[in-house]
Amino acid sequence: MQDEKTNKNHKLNDKNNKPDVMPVEDVTIRFAGDSGDGMQLTGTQFSESIAAAGYDVGTFPDYPADIRAPAGSLYGVSGFQIHFSSHDIHTPGDQIDVLVCMNPAALKVNLKDIKKGGIIIVNEDSFDAKNLDLAGFKTNPLEDGTLGRYTVYELPITKTTLQVLKDLGLSMKEAEKCKNFFALGLVYWLYNKTPDFTLNWIEQKFAKRPEIVEANSRVLMAGYYYGEATEIFTSRYEVKKADLPKGTYRNINGNEAVALGLVAAAARAGLQLFLGSYPITPASEILQSLSKFKNYGVKTFQAEDEIAGICTAIGASFAGALVATTTSGPGMALKTEAMGLAVMAELPLVIIDVQRGGPSTGLPTKTEQSDLSMSIFGRNGECPMPVLAAQSPSDCFHITIEAARIAIKYMTPVIVLTDGYIAQGSEPMKIYKVSELPEIKVIFQKSREGFFPYTRNEFLSRPWAIPGTKGLEHRIGGLEKQNITGNISYDPENHNQMVKIRDKKVKKIADEIPLLKVNGVQSGKLLVLGWGSTFGAIASACENLQKKGIKVSFTHLRYLNPFPKNLGQILKQFEIILIPEMNLGQLANLIKMEYLVSPITFDKIKGLPFKAMEIENKIEEILRT
């Protein structure tokens, strides 16, 4: 909202700092510490202020499973990674340039991800016997040479924090809690960025508690000046601003983007928005966000279970609202029967599945792409539904709007797949006004003349005739219906026909799906084909290789059912198709089925997103053979 932010950004830049400011292309920083150390907050602050400064930013929060873990334990480590760059980036970064770690456990967990020669900033005060033991270090890694390959800065973060605050009358516990701001301040300094963004935030956030404003600000600045004052840092870094398309930007994660996408779609369509949902990790935030938008007229219904979640939505759709239901794998499984009803009743409905590690309860907090097959095939009977997938946090906004548009235009439920990675990761999003979004035309049936519930327009879509409209009283349901009249029909030919009409309706959507573009050469040896959240890693990998002069192309699917019309044509242009997926090859299966082409699946089913490097290596390996 306050664009003036951009003007303040470099207030401190012209100061004459002792260490040199070295230009770098892009940087990946990870803040890591105990769940209680406020690392998520620290990371968010840094990434938002960096994004606000005009950089392209990718983030990846990574925190322990749902229950609070004991302080200092390995499984209690919480991390937040920020990647920012002078060019268009797609991922939160593969390897860490700078690790800020607040305790030994955080060091232990993250060590493997640090770049050779990377920087490690540790809170030395936490490296006591107890914490070392909890982290499973037999000897102190700060002393035993473990960190020989890195540039290590050991700072007395806790002590300094307490020192700075000692006259403020805070309790020891309260005071200690500020220490994350020290780390943040220091990193601001290290990357030659002003801490103003966070200072403002602190002021607003704790407006009612001046002593906390004072404490946090002091510690933040203490960290900042620590860099400035002490001579231990030999250099400072500066990343050139990115060259992003013109426009107004904000930072956004995928879950928030879905929530806003739904609100925007409803506004665009001129409909009220109804969400029927049940909490589940990692989708709960969408319900939570929408619950806040009461003054936008949004109706959220926290149902007793996932079935009630989707069914209330179906009911509201029958009554004329734009409706959605949000969930993750296990909840998706529960909704399958009701999805069939929506297909039969031909009512618009947006189903968001924020995929997580499966099967069953699986890995609730980890990411995966393994609900694709279920989304396409997982219903009784011939039960076709369009399936879309978001390729990045900000794309969650656009894909959700697209899903709503298709749902309404074709009177059909639509599945949108996102996953834990993009749901929680964030990136800058260019802002559009509602009026600039694709049109979503709603035509409620009004006229009685010629009205039958299952007549169809050119898109094979039936009329939306909502209760309250005089003269249009009619009945629909889950039993097979007679073509046109919608009456129950057991007629064999009619059933055959209806099954095929429903199938064709979904297939016909391909007529308006944007054709795929291939990035790189348009034909050749290797095409990398992706879908959903792998976009960032694939794009980075291919662009990196292309820069090196290696001939590799890539294209990315946001529409999984139906596929873009030129996909088959594109596949034919390449000798080898490589599909990196966070599953055992679910897209690969669809491709085989549809095009009789056999892609190579590169799977990673580890609850973690691909790194660009992993894909680069795989590509190089393939090209070598």
Next chain:
Amino acid sequence: MQDEKTNKNHKLNDKNNKPDVMPVEDVTIRFAGDSGDGMQLTGTQFSESIAAAGYDVGTFPDYPADIRAPAGSLYGVSGFQIHFSSHDIHTPGDQIDVLVCMNPAALKVNLKDIKKGGIIIVNEDSFDAKNLDLAGFKTNPLEDGTLGRYTVYELPITKTTLQVLKDLGLSMKEAEKCKNFFALGLVYWLYNKTPDFTLNWIEQKFAKRPEIVEANSRVLMAGYYYGEATEIFTSRYEVKKADLPKGTYRNINGNEAVALGLVAAAARAGLQLFLGSYPITPASEILQSLSKFKNYGVKTFQAEDEIAGICTAIGASFAGALVATTTSGPGMALKTEAMGLAVMAELPLVIIDVQRGGPSTGLPTKTEQSDLSMSIFGRNGECPMPVLAAQSPSDCFHITIEAARIAIKYMTPVIVLTDGYIAQGSEPMKIYKVSELPEIKVIFQKSREGFFPYTRNEFLSRPWAIPGTKGLEHRIGGLEKQNITGNISYDPENHNQMVKIRDKKVKKIADEIPLLKVNGVQSGKLLVLGWGSTFGAIASACENLQKKGIKVSFTHLRYLNPFPKNLGQILKQFEIILIPEMNLGQLANLIKMEYLVSPITFDKIKGLPFKAMEIENKIEEILRT
């Protein structure tokens, strides 16, 4: 049980009947009337007595949707078709040789299925103005020439029945209800078969009501002697006995066969049987049958819904029982989340899906094969499960036992697909003793030594360590588990490994699946590939054509996941693969995916099984091109 039946069979045959007895190869008879006319009973009686006489018999009951329809209405027509033959038959017959129809509606509905020149026996008493009107006949078809192409016998069935019973003191309604036995008696006569089987049955069934025994028997014999006495029938027919493999036989429908298969499997495994289920058409009979087997120790649990149905079964499996859950499409959809738990917990469980017309509530009483995709793909995460399908009513028995065997051996849930057609249709089944069935070895873990819940044997199967066993206390669940120990694990590599182990475990079952046999030439132009209930129609069609010297081969899948190991090899031997399926090509998709071979799908999604003729025509059409 009473094999002496076979000796009585031809008691009346040597009588000197006036019309000639003409030998025929095979015959299809359909009894049709109002829902209240007892056609299902009539058909069952006839087919059982015919089967007991040593014929191969196929039956197909076809009755209206779930609610009683008004008497005389078209949608209230109930039919039962019987096909019997001197050779091994696979279907209930394509076209009708003899239609017995009790009212005008039955005539209207069934006319299209009668063979040119076929016989129609009508109850002329029911052809009054009201019934004609209800059936939508403007003029009386018995008079207006509609039936010109057929041999029509108009009999006063109602009147004769009432006449025969007039001295018995039954109410008019009660007396009229006997009229189906007249038709039955007549057909016994027409096919030169003794009515003894039914006379015995009547005696046993109504043992407590001698007046009803008397009434029904009288009417049955009245029908029989009507043929004998009146001169309207110009010929009588005799079908030579079939040449079936040696053994003891019974007649059975698919639902009953599943129920018996479960009991037999439990007996073979030495386990108690537990069924958790919720009623749903057309699967309810399995639950109903098993509920009767209390004195066999069978535990049936009619749960509050399908989810509770499968979950009680999972609990009982954890506790060491052989467990099953039975359902149809919509219920299957509801069970998907819990299936994931069974996959993760690696517990044996047999899931029976008696498929019906979908999507959603669809066509509850009609048959379809459209849950195959869902069975293979319809769960969140990578969630592999073996899937089998029964090819005929009697095969339901064997496939269920095979599913139980695989479930226990591999510690996995297994899906068995049957459908409304074979669930309700019947055929002779050769009887095996429990001791003759394939071995089902149960090894409960006993020893504490080296015990971990997720160690694996050569089949990658984990130990079954049931509560009550001292020293084996352990915990399992739906979260990803550490290899071997079964403890919760969020470790990325472990997850990757476990996903692949679960996948491999199911794939490895292929090592012991019987190789597919091709019927017909082993390579050539056309292979017809089928799965599930289409077996009968495909086999008949191909055999018919083969007899005509046409080169067509066929092979049939009972294992859908994994496929038999030689399937790929077989597919390569033929130019064209034709897959007739009662869906839009779900097996075809799997074949494309697995073998990159593109079969021709021949679909029929009409709630009705294929006719052999339809497949013959399709084959000929393909071979012509």
Next chain:
Amino acid sequence: MNENNQTTSLPKTPLPVPKDYASDRDVRWCPGCGDYSVLAMVQKVMAQVGLPREKIAFISGIGCSSRFTYYMNAFGFHTIHGRALTIASGVKCANPELSVWVATGDGDALSIGGNHFVHTLRRNIGMNILLFNNRIYGLTKGQASPTTLEGKITKTTPFGSIEHPVNPISLALGSEGTFIARTLDRDLKHMQEMLLKVYGHRGTSLLEIMQNCKIFNDGAFLEFTEKETKNENVIFIEHNKPLVFGNKKDKGIKLDGWKITVINIDDGKNSINDCLVYNEKSKELAFLISEFYDRQDLPMPVGVFLNIERPTYEDNMMRQIEYTKEKLGIGDVDELVKGNSTWVIK
């Protein structure tokens, strides 16, 4: 469009008659099914209160009773087994102006749909639930339902049911329902009275209808519906009236501490004044009386058990929306999408 305008510009629409609410579909229940009388009475009551057809949304699950929807000339949605209440909840939330009705069975509402039953009642979402309790699964041909009595032989309980049945009224009370009543398919006058009250109540109204399934559970409620036995076996509970029953109205219900006894009010010892006076505002009484269920010593209570006011879910929802709009201002979606912190790339 035209047509609508025309209609509203007419001086006055004629009063509706029951058949205005009948759809053009053939009614396909078995001859003699108890569902018929309910259909007729619902149509009658709708005409009586003059409910505009286009305002009616009739939702049902799956079951014989759930076919009700097809027979009403109204907006109808025949959904999936057990989920009628959730669909109805969505309809009402999206458009609180509608008169939402649900037709459901003992299996649909209390077995597979039991959870939604509990939560709909506690939320008090505006809808009228007609629960056709025939103590059997009709549509699927005769399996036990959660209201099937112990010992009853059905297709799935060939040796008698071993389950203790649900008492729908007690369950509704335990689920925090606000309007809870019972009627009989064969007592048309009473049914009419109940339907009018159902219609009159704001929030979730539950009407259990003891409904005879002619085919699979014939006579289940005979003792409550047949002239000869009805008055001895049924007690009609009415607000502010003493609880009396019997052919000669000679029996009464007395509260002795917290114990219930049946007294003879003609025996000189007791009089009508000793009888408990019913109060439909009392949840305590409703609980006491609801427990007269399948007990040989007590008559079956029929009538309104509870009728209390509590804000409805949709009112609360709309109120909260209005409140936040007032407090925070009507949201501007463009601003929402922008969020609190943006920057411009030029």
Next chain:
Amino acid sequence: MNENNQTTSLPKTPLPVPKDYASDRDVRWCPGCGDYSVLAMVQKVMAQVGLPREKIAFISGIGCSSRFTYYMNAFGFHTIHGRALTIASGVKCANPELSVWVATGDGDALSIGGNHFVHTLRRNIGMNILLFNNRIYGLTKGQASPTTLEGKITKTTPFGSIEHPVNPISLALGSEGTFIARTLDRDLKHMQEMLLKVYGHRGTSLLEIMQNCKIFNDGAFLEFTEKETKNENVIFIEHNKPLVFGNKKDKGIKLDGWKITVINIDDGKNSINDCLVYNEKSKELAFLISEFYDRQDLPMPVGVFLNIERPTYEDNMMRQIEYTKEKLGIGDVDELVKGNSTWVIK
């Protein structure tokens, strides 16, 4: 095998101690979570009654409380959200010898699992249900649950909950439960007493535990657990004892017709003899008292609401199996497969 034999041949196993029931897993609830005390007490009570570990099947759904299973050295199954009671039902039916326990939360048991709650209770399947009611979704980080109070601000109700909550005790009563009790995570003595009774009851035992969620709903039960306020706000109900409460035991519950009033028994006008004497065999009383829930004028009842006998599902099931075996003879599977009518092809 060997080991087993060895163990049984030993003269006597030493008496178990609580830690025998603790598994080797680190307990991972938040520091200060109310779940800890329950875990400790369950282990203590199991040792007290000497329950053999191998006879214990501990089943849970998903939620913080459902992690309980992992911390018990017993057979454990951490299943899926809402389904613990169904899995437990299957376990008990397959092996009625086992001591089946369920750990579940207010979301797990009453939201997604609400239907199974109702049906398990009415069936009276032998199991002990520990319902951790913290009035919030803990594991998923702070959304409203069905027991969240109206007006409460949670992650999904940022402007306050608009839903009327479930009262688990009333719902259990409406579901035909046979043993229904409530205790507090911070009253160890009472919890112990309740757990012993839970264990002692045949059939489904339900124990609601008011449990503090330190992180997302801290202090929800403070008034009931803190020394200063507890006695004024909680009434301990005990069989055959008058209902009195208050710091000085100076208040009582009186039944006036069917109305409940709080009386001062030290005021000269009323005495302890005017107080209602509780009876855990009375469903009527249980209903009356269960309704003291979130009412400012009445104390929160804690203790055994109902404790009645009814045949358990598994007993009925086994009895029916035995009965049919006796009546029809033990089934011979070979005969069953043959059926009534066979023929031989030679």
